[in-house]
Amino acid sequence: MSSERIERNTKQKDAIHAALAACDEFISAQELHRKLEDGGVKVGLATVYRQLNALADTGEADTVRLDGQQLFRLCGDDGHHHHLVCKNCGKTVEIESPSESWLKGIADKYDFTIENHTLEVFGLCADCRNR
Numbered sequence: 125m126s127s128e129r130i131e132r133n134t135k136q137k138d139a140i141h142a143a144l145a146a147c148d149e150f151i152s153a154q155e156l157h158r159k160l161e162d163g164g165v166k167v168g169l170a171t172v173y174r175q176l177n178a179l180a181d182t183g184e185a186d187t188v189r190l191d192g193q194q195l196f197r198l199c200g201d202d203g204h205h206h207h208l209v210c211k212n213c214g215k216t217v218e219i220e221s222p223s224e225s226w227l228k229g230i231a232d233k234y235d236f237t238i239e240n241h242t243l244e245v246f247g248l249c250a251d252c253r254n255r
Contacts, residue, residue, distance in 0.1 A: 150195035
């Protein structure tokens, strides 16, 4: 692999990370790709997908599914968390996790073990409800 290719990959990776950091709400790979292109960054959509999924795999980005679409957002620095997400505008609020005893109780009730969990709550924010 040439040093030009490595440099290009690093520049693209950095540009994708910076563009995602500039988004307060969850965003799709397609929307992020469009923002990058509009900003003059030449990067393929497949590269955006790869980088976003890599960020999600390492825990640097959160990912949720909404209406069949995968959305991404950089994680805060506060460890494990969950979200309220507006289905209309994408506004996102980090919420505290349910208690471990609640999770254990649910798992015990249905005779499951918990290996990992996610909790995303979807609805409409006050602004969208009042429109």
